[in-house]
Amino acid sequence: MKPWNKERAEEIIQAHRNAEGAALPILHGLQAEFGFISEEAVVMIADALNLTRAEMHGIVTFYHDFRRAPPGRHVLKLCRAEACQAMGGDALAARVRERLRLGWSETTDDRSVTLEPVYCLGLCACAPAAMLDGRPVGRLDRERLDALLDGVQP
Amino acid sequence: MTARVFIPRDSGSLAVGADEVAVALASAARKRNTPVEIVRTGSRGLYWLEPMLEVATPKGRIAYGPVAPRDVEALFDAGILGGGAHALRLGPPEEIPFLKRQTRLTFARCGIVDPLSVSDYRAHGGWRGLERAMRFEPAAIVEEVVQSGLRGRGGGGFPTGIKWRTVRDAESAQKYVVCNADEGDSGTFADRMIMEGDPFVLVEGMAIAGLATGATKGFIYIRSEYPHAVATMAAAIEAARREGWLGKRIADSSCDFDIELRIGAGAYVCGEETSMLESMEGKRGVVRAKPPLPAHHGLFGKPTVVNNVLSLASVPTILSEGAKFYRDFGMGRSRGTMPIQLAGNVKRGGLFETAFGVTLGELVDDIAGGTASGRPVRAVQVGGPLGAYFPRTLFDTPFDYEAFAARDGLIGHGGIVIFDDTVDMARQARFAMEFCAVESCGKCTPCRIGATRGVEVIDRIRRGVEREANLALVEDLCNTMKFGSLCALGGFTPYPVMSAIRHFPEDFGASPRLAAAE
Ligand SMILES: Cc1cc2nc3c(=O)[nH]c(=O)nc-3n(C[C@H](O)[C@H](O)[C@H](O)COP(=O)(O)O)c2cc1C
Ligand code: SF4
Ligand code: FES
Numbered sequence: 319m320k321p322w323n324k325e326r327a328e329e330i331i332q333a334h335r336n337a338e339g340a341a342l343p344i345l346h347g348l349q350a351e352f353g354f355i356s357e358e359a360v361v362m363i364a365d366a367l368n369l370t371r372a373e374m375h376g377i378v379t380f381y382h383d384f385r386r387a388p389p390g391r392h393v394l395k396l397c398r399a400e401a402c403q404a405m406g407g408d409a410l411a412a413r414v415r416e417r418l419r420l421g422w423s424e425t426t427d428d429r430s431v432t433l434e435p436v437y438c439l440g441l442c443a444c445a446p447a448a449m450l451d452g453r454p455v456g457r458l459d460r461e462r463l464d465a466l467l468d469g470v471q472p
Numbered sequence: 473m474t475a476r477v478f479i480p481r482d483s484g485s486l487a488v489g490a491d492e493v494a495v496a497l498a499s500a501a502r503k504r505n506t507p508v509e510i511v512r513t514g515s516r517g518l519y520w521l522e523p524m525l526e527v528a529t530p531k532g533r534i535a536y537g538p539v540a541p542r543d544v545e546a547l548f549d550a551g552i553l554g555g556g557a558h559a560l561r562l563g564p565p566e567e568i569p570f571l572k573r574q575t576r577l578t579f580a581r582c583g584i585v586d587p588l589s590v591s592d593y594r595a596h597g598g599w600r601g602l603e604r605a606m607r608f609e610p611a612a613i614v615e616e617v618v619q620s621g622l623r624g625r626g627g628g629g630f631p632t633g634i635k636w637r638t639v640r641d642a643e644s645a646q647k648y649v650v651c652n653a654d655e656g657d658s659g660t661f662a663d664r665m666i667m668e669g670d671p672f673v674l675v676e677g678m679a680i681a682g683l684a685t686g687a688t689k690g691f692i693y694i695r696s697e698y699p700h701a702v703a704t705m706a707a708a709i710e711a712a713r714r715e716g717w718l719g720k721r722i723a724d725s726s727c728d729f730d731i732e733l734r735i736g737a738g739a740y741v742c743g744e745e746t747s748m749l750e751s752m753e754g755k756r757g758v759v760r761a762k763p764p765l766p767a768h769h770g771l772f773g774k775p776t777v778v779n780n781v782l783s784l785a786s787v788p789t790i791l792s793e794g795a796k797f798y799r800d801f802g803m804g805r806s807r808g809t810m811p812i813q814l815a816g817n818v819k820r821g822g823l824f825e826t827a828f829g830v831t832l833g834e835l836v837d838d839i840a841g842g843t844a845s846g847r848p849v850r851a852v853q854v855g856g857p858l859g860a861y862f863p864r865t866l867f868d869t870p871f872d873y874e875a876f877a878a879r880d881g882l883i884g885h886g887g888i889v890i891f892d893d894t895v896d897m898a899r900q901a902r903f904a905m906e907f908c909a910v911e912s913c914g915k916c917t918p919c920r921i922g923a924t925r926g927v928e929v930i931d932r933i934r935r936g937v938e939r940e941a942n943l944a945l946v947e948d949l950c951n952t953m954k955f956g957s958l959c960a961l962g963g964f965t966p967y968p969v970m971s972a973i974r975h976f977p978e979d980f981g982a983s984p985r986l987a988a989a990e
Contacts, residue, residue: 338772339734341754346696346735367754380756381737383696395697399658400853403903404816404891405844437740437857437907439697440661441487442889443519443814443821452699456487 319353319389326351327359331366340367341377345384354385389432390425392470395449398435401442410446410463417467430471474507475553476528480583481512482668483700484661489540490523496541497525500548508553514669516583517823518570520844526565529555535562570820570839575801577789577809578782579662579825582669588707590715593672599717601788605680606725613684614640617787619795621807626652626743626780627855627884627960629873632787635777638767639685642775647687649678650752650771650778653694653701654736654743657856659815659887662823663781667694667701670785671708672717675731677784679722680791681777682729690731691771693748696738706733740857740911744959745778747913758913759959780885782811803829806872814840816853816889826871833867836890847892851976853900855884857907858964860971861900880971882964897976902930904968908953908961918953919962925949926969939981943973 320326327348334343341363348359355378364374378384396411418426418433425432441447444456450466458466479485479494494510501508518524524537534555536547543560550558562568576582585592593599605613618633639647651674655663666674678690694702709731712718720728734752736742742751746760749771770776786808790798799807806828812835814821819841832852836842842849851861860881862869869875876883891900905926912919926949933942950966957963973980 339752339754342735342737342751345737377754377756380758381739383736383738400857400900400903401659401816401887401889403900404889404895436697436738437911438656438658438660439483440655440664440701441484442659442661442816442887443818443823444484444487444522445816447487449697454483454487454700456484 320351322352322356322358324358324362327362331363335366341374342381345378345381349384353389354387387425390429392431392451393434394431394466394470395434395436395439397437397439397441397445397447399438399442401438402446405445407446410458410460413460413463414467418471426471428471474509476509476511477553478511478513478526478528478533478584480515480522480524480669482515482665483698484519484665485515485522485524486700488519488522488538492541493523493525493539493544496544500544504548506553511586513585514582514587515665516565516571517579517665518568518820519822520820521562521568524562524565527552527555531555532564535565535568536560537562570822570824573839574825575809575827576825577798577801578666578673578786578811579670579823580789581673582665585670587669587671587704588711590672590711590717593670597792598672598788599676599723601791602676602679602683602717602723605683605791606723606727610640610684610686613680613791616795617684617790620790620798621795621802621805622783622786622790622798623806623873624780625782625786625810625885627657627882629883632779632783635767635779636681636684638765639687639775639777642768644775646689646774647685648771648774648776649681649685649687649690650745650749650766650776651678651690651692651781651784652743652745652748652778653692653698653781654748655695655698655781655885656740656743657859657885657887659853659889660813660856660885661815662811662813662886664698664701665823666781666785667698668704671705672712673785673788674705674781675708675712675717677787678731679717679729680787681779681784683727685775685777687775687777688728688730690729691734691752692731693734693736693742693752695736702733702735709733739913740907741913741959741961744961747959748778749776756913758915761958782885801827803827803870803872804874806874810871810883810886812871813887814890815887817843817845817892818890819844828870828872830871831867832862832869832871832888833864835871835888836867840888840890843890843892845892845894847894849890850893850895851891851897851900851972853889853891853968854887855882856887857904858882858960858967859884859887860967861897861975862971863975865975881967897972897979898930898934901969901972901980902927902934904965904972905930908965911961913959913961916956916958916962918956919958919965922949922953922962923965926953926965930969933980936981943980946973
């Protein structure tokens with residue numbers, strides 16, 4: 319993830335602005351680059367797409383994916399949906415939150431990791447499941463989970 | 473001769489270590505100076521055996537699994553490349569009972585071919601449906617799909633051919649085919665497996681839909697939770713373009729058809745077709761009132777076919793083998809095969825494609841083998857977060873759209889989530905309401921406010937506060953949601969909630985004796 323850079327943001331917006339239905343491609347592009355959608359970015363996209371700032375704000379906040387603050391160095395998405403619940407997902411989630419002392423969508427003070435909820439990763443036959451920095455992890459149990467957490471927060 | 477070993481690379485297999493196994497295999501082969509070609513495939517869908525690798529032998533493939541990296545040395549010593557004996561040897565994959573009992577039409581190639589090899593696809597029967605479709609008048613393609621009896625696999629079960637006919641009959645210079653790959657239902661992963669394991673079948677199905685309806689442009693809306701599916705699909709579209717199966721004058725015909733990807737952003741409701749269209753237009757994913765139907769007034773106001781991945785991926789078989797071949801599978805008004813997904817607390821979890829008509833009990837007890845925990849199965853949720861919870865007493869229900877509807881349930885996208893006897897059904901009912909509240913698009917009050925109220929009331933029941941009155945309140949609330957919601961998010965959340973209350977009253981504070989009488 320790179321630090322905020324207005325010129326780079328403008329490039330990303332320009333690259334997508336002519337796509338049909340450009341808002342989501344732009345938002346994904348910006349989040350991939352900077353890790354979140356800053357207020358400044360919201361204004362820039364609104365200008366580029368001829369929308370009011372309020373409209374653009376409404377779009378960004380509608381979608382769970384778009385972060386309004388920078389994430390930690392690692393992002394752990396833990397599945398909270400039914401198939402993972404059936405395999406003890408709730409207890410694992412409680413353990414992660416306790417160990418990291420985090421609520422959902424929060425980042426540790428040392429900025430090492432952000433914990434996000436996700437509702438199904440399509441790994442439901444290998445539950446409980448998670449995704450760490452885009453890498454899928456299945457058949458989680460206490461040991462595997464601890465090993466994951468040791469890797470992101472030594 | 474270089475030995476060939478097939479190792480899956482779909483995200484389900486990666487999640488349990490397929491890459492690590494591939495690395496260990498390559499290094500063991502190097503150490504022994506044995507040339508090995510490792511082919512990465514999709515998954516066969518026998519997930520309890522993943523990572524499962526297959527070795528090509530003169531007598532066909534031999535499978536081994538589940539393989540851990542530390543097993544690889546021993547496997548080599550056992551002569552795995554010749555199909556040698558080992559505790560992890562499973563024999564020919566087609567003979568594994570879970571696979572042998574299936575009828576794989578839509579998933580015929582998944583787990584067998586290199587997903588990005590156009591020639592592999594062709595060698596395994598690909599492109600034949602499109603080639604046959606090209607010899608038909610568009611109306612005849614539509615008729616073939618109508619006659620096949622194919623119904624939407626995304627949940628609604630609407631006849632696919634009828635939808636195509638509506639779009640075909642609509643007058644417009646521009647029409648679209650939109651593939652719904654939002655697959656938000658917990659317990660489902662069949663769309664993901666197709667996109668990661670046999671993406672060309674979706675390309676082919678969409679191209680046929682384009683020919684049939686006169687649409688020249690397709691979009692696939694893939695959920696952002698599926699980055700691997702996005703990557704494979706993007707590469708497949710590139711490859712298909714290179715080989716002339718997409719773009720201008722596809723396959724030397726006079727027709728144009730091309731596909732673009734759009735990525736979702738974590739909103740479950742965007743799986744609802746009109747919410748998805750709004751999202752693709754760059755707006756908030758607020759559900760549209762129907763009519764107008766997307767078939768008349770869809771993406772950017774143009775006539776649009778919206779179909780699930782599995783619906784579209786079933787079309788090439790229908791065109792290549794004929795409507796009758798497909799229609800001859802199934803029961804009642806549910807024709808053909810359904811890729812069923814067995815998930816949750818399950819001993820043999822994975823993809824089971826079979827003709828409609830198999831009972832829930834056969835699926836759960838026989839095929840899936842019950843729970844992973846070894847404890848008794850207490851409840852199964854069928855059809856995702858909007859689907860009902862079924863108790864064992866309803867396990868005689870056949871897998872069929874109408875049979876499930878008759879029991880206040882739905883088959884949805886074909887996901888079955890198994891729970892053992894430690895499940896707290898009041899907690900599951902609460903989750904259903906909570907999920908609805910979190911994911912509501914906000915357009916209707918019964919869904920937006922009702923679901924939040926539902927969570928509060930169920931919390932009171934769980935604390936034992938005025939149980940009878942609060943149960944009556946939940947039922948009222950469910951009725952309001954059912955009849956006052958614009959889409960199935962608010963409208964069907966009552967299914968999991970009321971089925972939990974009805975079939976498992978003891979979890980809501982009823983005494984066991986009362987529960988039996990109720
Ligand atoms: C809340 C909600 C979520 C839905 N999610 C999906 C989905 O993820 N995938 C899908 O194909 N259909 C989903 N649907 C059904 C679609 O609205 C639509 O019926 C379907 O895409 C039509 O394709 P089909 O006829 O091939 O099934 C959903 C419906 C609702 C109400
Ligand atoms: S039922 Fe819920 S999700 Fe569906 S349109 Fe109404 S508010 Fe939106
Ligand atoms: S429910 Fe957790 S991966 Fe599907």
